[in-house]
Amino acid sequence: MAGKVLDGVTSDPVTMGWMVGAPPPPEKRILAARADHMRFPMIRWSYSNMRSFTPTVRVAASGHGVPFPRNLRPDLGAVRFTPLGSDTEISFEQSLTRVFTDGILVLHKGEVVFERWFGITTPETRHIAFSVTKSFVGTLAELLIGEGRIDLGARVDSVIPELASSGFGSATIGQVHDMTTALDYSEDYADPNSGIGAYSAALGLTPRPTGYTGPHNLWDYLRTVPGTGAHGERFVYRTPNTDVLAWIITRIEGKPLHQMLSERLWQPLGMLGDADLMVDEVGTPFAGGGLNLRLEDLLRFGEALRNDGQNNGVVVIPEADVARIRRGGKPAHFDPVAYPHLPGWSYGSQWWHAHDNHGALTGRGIHGQTLWIDPQAEMVIARFGSHPIATSSANDPLSIPAWRALADALNP
Amino acid sequence: MAGKVLDGVTSDPVTMGWMVGAPPPPEKRILAARADHMRFPMIRWSYSNMRSFTPTVRVAASGHGVPFPRNLRPDLGAVRFTPLGSDTEISFEQSLTRVFTDGILVLHKGEVVFERWFGITTPETRHIAFSVTKSFVGTLAELLIGEGRIDLGARVDSVIPELASSGFGSATIGQVHDMTTALDYSEDYADPNSGIGAYSAALGLTPRPTGYTGPHNLWDYLRTVPGTGAHGERFVYRTPNTDVLAWIITRIEGKPLHQMLSERLWQPLGMLGDADLMVDEVGTPFAGGGLNLRLEDLLRFGEALRNDGQNNGVVVIPEADVARIRRGGKPAHFDPVAYPHLPGWSYGSQWWHAHDNHGALTGRGIHGQTLWIDPQAEMVIARFGSHPIATSSANDPLSIPAWRALADALNP
Numbered sequence: 031m032a033g034k035v036l037d038g039v040t041s042d043p044v045t046m047g048w049m050v051g052a053p054p055p056p057e058k059r060i061l062a063a064r065a066d067h068m069r070f071p072m073i074r075w076s077y078s079n080m081r082s083f084t085p086t087v088r089v090a091a092s093g094h095g096v097p098f099p100r101n102l103r104p105d106l107g108a109v110r111f112t113p114l115g116s117d118t119e120i121s122f123e124q125s126l127t128r129v130f131t132d133g134i135l136v137l138h139k140g141e142v143v144f145e146r147w148f149g150i151t152t153p154e155t156r157h158i159a160f161s162v163t164k165s166f167v168g169t170l171a172e173l174l175i176g177e178g179r180i181d182l183g184a185r186v187d188s189v190i191p192e193l194a195s196s197g198f199g200s201a202t203i204g205q206v207h208d209m210t211t212a213l214d215y216s217e218d219y220a221d222p223n224s225g226i227g228a229y230s231a232a233l234g235l236t237p238r239p240t241g242y243t244g245p246h247n248l249w250d251y252l253r254t255v256p257g258t259g260a261h262g263e264r265f266v267y268r269t270p271n272t273d274v275l276a277w278i279i280t281r282i283e284g285k286p287l288h289q290m291l292s293e294r295l296w297q298p299l300g301m302l303g304d305a306d307l308m309v310d311e312v313g314t315p316f317a318g319g320g321l322n323l324r325l326e327d328l329l330r331f332g333e334a335l336r337n338d339g340q341n342n343g344v345v346v347i348p349e350a351d352v353a354r355i356r357r358g359g360k361p362a363h364f365d366p367v368a369y370p371h372l373p374g375w376s377y378g379s380q381w382w383h384a385h386d387n388h389g390a391l392t393g394r395g396i397h398g399q400t401l402w403i404d405p406q407a408e409m410v411i412a413r414f415g416s417h418p419i420a421t422s423s424a425n426d427p428l429s430i431p432a433w434r435a436l437a438d439a440l441n442p
Numbered sequence: 443m444a445g446k447v448l449d450g451v452t453s454d455p456v457t458m459g460w461m462v463g464a465p466p467p468p469e470k471r472i473l474a475a476r477a478d479h480m481r482f483p484m485i486r487w488s489y490s491n492m493r494s495f496t497p498t499v500r501v502a503a504s505g506h507g508v509p510f511p512r513n514l515r516p517d518l519g520a521v522r523f524t525p526l527g528s529d530t531e532i533s534f535e536q537s538l539t540r541v542f543t544d545g546i547l548v549l550h551k552g553e554v555v556f557e558r559w560f561g562i563t564t565p566e567t568r569h570i571a572f573s574v575t576k577s578f579v580g581t582l583a584e585l586l587i588g589e590g591r592i593d594l595g596a597r598v599d600s601v602i603p604e605l606a607s608s609g610f611g612s613a614t615i616g617q618v619h620d621m622t623t624a625l626d627y628s629e630d631y632a633d634p635n636s637g638i639g640a641y642s643a644a645l646g647l648t649p650r651p652t653g654y655t656g657p658h659n660l661w662d663y664l665r666t667v668p669g670t671g672a673h674g675e676r677f678v679y680r681t682p683n684t685d686v687l688a689w690i691i692t693r694i695e696g697k698p699l700h701q702m703l704s705e706r707l708w709q710p711l712g713m714l715g716d717a718d719l720m721v722d723e724v725g726t727p728f729a730g731g732g733l734n735l736r737l738e739d740l741l742r743f744g745e746a747l748r749n750d751g752q753n754n755g756v757v758v759i760p761e762a763d764v765a766r767i768r769r770g771g772k773p774a775h776f777d778p779v780a781y782p783h784l785p786g787w788s789y790g791s792q793w794w795h796a797h798d799n800h801g802a803l804t805g806r807g808i809h810g811q812t813l814w815i816d817p818q819a820e821m822v823i824a825r826f827g828s829h830p831i832a833t834s835s836a837n838d839p840l841s842i843p844a845w846r847a848l849a850d851a852l853n854p
Contacts, residue, residue, distance in 0.1 A: 049725055052692040053661040059724050062497075063658070082725050085474075085494050090566065093505070093715075154502065246475070249465040280464040303505075304716065312471050313461055313494050 036418075038127030041071040043149040048075035065236045070418035073397065077416045078132060078155045080322050081306045084235065087288045087315065089305035089323075092297040097326060098333075101141040111435035114371055114427035122432055129398055129425040132157060132414040133325045137333055138440045139408045142326075156306045156322040157414040160395030163321035164272045166331065168380020169347060169355065170290055171207055171279050176351040179282055182207060189278050192249070197257025198274050205261045206278070208359045208378050209271045212259035217268055219396065219420035225255070229270060229318075233310050247312045248273050265363040265377045269318035272380060276317030287315040298346040299334055301327040319395060325412050332401045332410035335391075356391060356405070358383030371426040388437060396420040400429065407437035450539030453483040453830075455561040460487035477648045482830035485809065489828045490544065490567045492734050493718045496647065499700045499727065501717035501735075504709040509738060510745075513553040523847035526783055526839035534844050541810055541837040544569060544826040545737045549745055550852045551820045554738075561828075568718045568734040569826040572807030575733035576684045578743065580792020581759060581767065582702055583619055583691050588763040591694055594619060601690050604661070609669025610686050617673045618683045618690070620771045620790045624671040627680050631808065631832035637667070641682060641730075645722050659724045660685050677775040677789045681730035684792060688729030699727040710758040711746055713739040731807060737824050744813045744822035747803075768803060768817075770795030783838040800849060808832040812841065819849035 047058050060066040060076055062083040067076035076083060107123035126134065132151035136144035151157060174180040182204030187194040189203070197213040198206065205211050215225035230236045231244060232251035238244075245251040255270055276287050283290055288307045296305065305327065308320030334340065335355065339347030359378025366373060376383045384390040388406035393399075398415025411433055417425050459470050472478040472488055474495040479488035488495060519535035538546065544563035548556035563569060586592040594616030599606040601615070609625040610618065617623050627637035642648045643656060644663035650656075657663040667682055688699050695702055700719045708717065717739065720732030746752065747767065751759030771790025778785060788795045796802040800818035805811075810827020823845055829837050 052689060052698075053659070053724060053726065061723060063723060079499075079725075081493070082497050082499050082721055084497060086498070087491075087494050088568075156500075247465070277464060286464075309494055311473060311475060312465060313491075314465065 036071050038130045041074050041130065041418075043071075043075040043078075046071060046074070048072060049079075063237055068236055070416070073416045073418075074130070074132070074149055077158045077397065077414070078149075078151045080158045080308060081156065085309050085311075085313075086306040086320075086322070087286075087309050087313065089288045089296050089307050089321070090292040091301040091304050091327075095300040095302040095327075095330075097302060098137060098140065098142045098329070100145070101143055102145065103143045106136065106144045106436060106439060109432075109435050109439045111431045114431060116427070120428075122436065125428045125432055129428050130415050130417040131398070132416055134411070134413040135325055135329045136436060137329050137410040137412075140333065142329075143440065144436075151325075151414060153324065153326060154303070155414075156303070156324060158319075158395075158399070159321045159323060159328060159393075159414075160319040160397065160399045161269065161272075162328065162393035162395040162399045162401050163317065163319050164269075164380040165393035165401065166291060166295065166321060167272050167276050167279070167287070167317045168207065169331075169335075169351075170287075170294060171275055172351040172355055172379055173294060173347065174279055174282060175354070176348050180278065186274060186278070189281060190274070192253060193274065193277075196253045197255050198252065198271075200257065201261040203275075203278060206271045206274050207380065208363075209265055209267060209380075210262045210359075210363055211266075211268070211271055212257055212261045212263070213266075213268055213270075214256040214258040215268050215270065226269065228254075233316055235308070235316070247310045248314045248316070249277070249312070252277065263363070264365065265359060266365075267377070272318040273316075275380070276315065286313075287317055291321075295331065295346070296327075298344065299327075299330050299341050301330060303327060325414055328401050329410055329412040332393075332403045332412060336403050336405055336408070336410055355379045355381055356383075356389060358385060358391065361385060369423070371423055371430060388434075390433070394422045396422065398422075398425050398429075402433050404433065404437050407441050409433075409437050409440055411436070448483050448830075450542045453486050453542070455483075455487040455490075458483060458486070460484060461491075475649055480648055482828070485830075486542070486544070486561055486828045489570045489809065489826070490561075490563045492570045492720060493568065497721050497723075497725075498718040498732075498734070499698075499721055499725065501700045501708050501719050501733070502704040503713040503716050503739075507712040507714040507739075507742075509714060510549060510552065510554045510741070512557070513555055514557065515555045518548065518556045518848060518851060521844075521847050521851045523843045526843060528839065532840075534848065537840045537844055541840050542827050542829040543810070544828055546823070546825040547737055547741050548848060549741050549822040549824075552745065554741075555852065556848075563737075563826060565736065565738060566715070567826075568715070568736060570731075570807075570811070571733045571735060571740060571805075571826075572731040572809065572811045573681065573684075574740065574805035574807040574811045574813050575729065575731050576681075576792040577805035577813065578703060578707065578733060579684055579688050579691070579699070579729045580619065581743075581747075581763075582699075582706060583687055584763040584767055584791055585706060585759065586691055586694060587766070588760050592690070598686060598690070601693060602686070604665060605686065605689075608665050609667050610664065610683075612669065613673040615687075615690060618686050619792065620775075621677055621679055621683045621792075622674045622775055623678075623680065623683055624669055624673045624675070625678075625680055625682075626668040626670040627682065629680050638681065640666075645728055647720070647728070659722045660726045660728070661689070661724070664689070675775070676777065677771060678777075679789070684730040685728075687792070688727065698725075699729055703733075707743065707758070708739075710756065711739075711742050711753050713742060715739060737826055740813055740826075741822055741824040744805075744815045744824060748815050748817050748820070748822055767791045767793055768795075768801065770797060770803065773797060781835070783835060783842060800846075802845070806834045808834065810834075810837050810841075814845050816845065816849050819853050821845075821849050821852055823848070
């Protein structure tokens with residue numbers, strides 16, 4: 031394979047034959063013990079099968095979900111746009127394999143107008159959402175904020191005394207919610223010695239090194255994250271903030287996260303299927319990125335946000351909570367150097383906000399996971415992917431202009 | 443806790459507070475790394491939550507299942523019987539906690555007449571079925587036998603050459619199916635050096651010892667099991683037979699076991715929910731005991747067998763296949779010393795057969811898992827449990843006479 035670069039077509043997991051046979055040939059096996067499930071091109075298979083690699087808990091749907099109506103417009107594949115940083119137009123269809131799409135659904139005015147599946151991913155697949163999980167957690171937090179049960183101005187250690195000596199303890203809950211905490215922690219996915227590496231080892235998502243003596247669960251890990259500098263001055267994307275937020279809402283609500291997700295979102299939103307939520311060794315859900323769900327259920331979540339929190343006329347997320355989410359964070363806290371493709375954006379309530387003239391907001395997860403809500407265009411897009419490069423900046427140039435081109439095509 | 447013996451009431455997992463809190467206190471945590479999830483009294487919680495400890499795959503239901511009608515007869519709790527080896531009658535109700543019941547359903551003529559839940563187990567719980575899993579696998583095998591795709595007289599190594607040098611290679615598929623293979627393997631759950639211990643380590647169900655160099659998956663393990671003596675002479679209960687049987691049907695069918703279970707049983711039987719099937723490191727389902735399902739779905743499987751393989755008038759298991767299953771194995775192969783509570787019984791097609799005047803057959807799993815089918819009484823019983831003693835002989839004296847007393851009470 032040396033010298034051969036796999037692209038979005040040649041890396042197709044069906045073509046590559048991962049995990050087929052009884053038993054699969056050794057060279058076609060994906061072993062978590064080798065961290066294969068987190069490395070390209072194996073991720074083209076594993077991201078659709080995470081529960082077979084790791085402990086999970088069930089986020090229960092009601093069993094009464096109804097799919098969105100279909101009103102397919104195949105012509106949307108021909109929609110053309112110019113990728114960021116390029117001067118050559120491509121079609122939306124062409125862009126799909128270039129960003130290693132596993133599945134994509136476009137919803138317009140409540141109808142699915144575009145639907146494509148690749149490789150082994152199907153409508154039934156529970157695909158990992160990675161950090162789009164955070165937007166679910168942030169929305170649960172907004173529900174509790176709206177009920178007056180979370181005070182964004184309170185210090186984290188007033189709710190979680192165990193975090194007093196960590197970098198989180200002195201931050202406010204609002205700073206955790208908007209990720210403006212000042213922590214000595216790096217989220218560089220390309221650096222094995224970064225904070226995210228220690229986090230992953232504690233979580234058990236990747237194998238622990240021989241002789242590992244670090245924390246064995248999320249609770250113990252979060253207490254080790256040191257602070258540095260002053261909170262509240264700038265947005266820096268750090269996944270453990272979300273796990274702290276989940277710890278806060280879990281303690282306040284007195285229920286585990288998967289139960290909250292089921293009662294407050296999965297059941298009232300009529301999700302089509304149960305979701306799988308990855309857990310650490312003591313059963314703590316991986317709130318920062320462990321949700322595995324059906325793509326249409328991700329779409330359904332976005333559509334509820336677009337509809338001011340309603341599902342079929344029933345209020346699931348109070349309108350005031352949705353309004354707070356949509357308001358976004360502070361663009362002044364956003365680092366334009368770190369996010370060259372996201373000028374003028376902000377991060378708030380665990381959502382990314384474009385602050386554009388469409389009021390777009392988005393949930394983003396590594397390797398291409400996307401929930402894009404464009405209220406002005408009455409459009410929601412859900413996409414799963416397995417891009418070889420983790421960071422969203424690898425696919426933003428081919429994604430963000432595509433979403434706007436689709437919005438324009440749907441609203442001529 | 444020294445000196446205090448927990449019984450079926452005092453070991454209630456709610457009372458004991460396992461895994462409650464954010465985080466659970468250290469002494470209330472159940473850690474797979476310590477094998478807590480396989481030890482009493484933690485099993486009263488863990489057996490209802492196995493997917494949170496181990497990788498699993500999904501056995502997909504159709505999503506259109508309908509619960510059995512309820513026609514509850516609380517008076518059945520007062521049915522009295524005499525436990526085997528005792529001369530004192532007790533009530534069915536009294537027996538429930540004595541065998542550490544987690545949930546029980548009694549179906550009579552297609553209606554649920556008795557239903558009880560204990561501890562943390564609910565109708566939604568996917569509880570481990572342990573070796574009742576084997577009866578599902580054996581039934582799949584009978585489907586392929588009925589279709590002429592499995593030849594019971596063929597040697598195992600004619601289908602699975604990889605097993606040629608193992609003890610299984612020279613056995614016939616029928617001998618594997620009925621567990622009359624002659625293997626150097628012991629299934630003593632109380633002996634840590636028994637064959638089942640090595641099997642469990644290969645599977646990853648229990649932590650591997652430091653420096654472990656044995657097999658890391660089921661395929662590699664099965665090849666290590668040596669033979670001894672002649673096949674076909676007597677029934678000896680050995681779980682790896684079922685994994686070999688699953689290997690055979692998986693290879694013949696060209697589909698993984700969870701897909702076969704879904705397509706051939708879960709969907710056509712209208713199961714109420716997806717099941718969780720535990721897998722080893724390479725994604726191989728634990729066919730010998732890894733199925734976790736809703737209790738009512740276990741009941742539904744039994745009811746189909748009672749109804750000659752039909753579900754609501756639709757043939758799911760052809761009547762001839764059901765007839766072969768019901769015929770049972772050879773009582774002459776059964777060891778009366780090993781099974782003092784099961785006189786005249788046999789094992790065949792991965793089911794246990796009473797050969798009594800009711801034509802009863804049963805799926806049995808350690809720690810009390812039971813599917814009891816009494817065709818004469820038009821009765822099916824499904825029970826989940828977490829008995830501190832693994833072997834069924836620990837609860838047979840309180841179970842087998844109870845089933846007959848219920849049959850008599852329901853058919854006066």
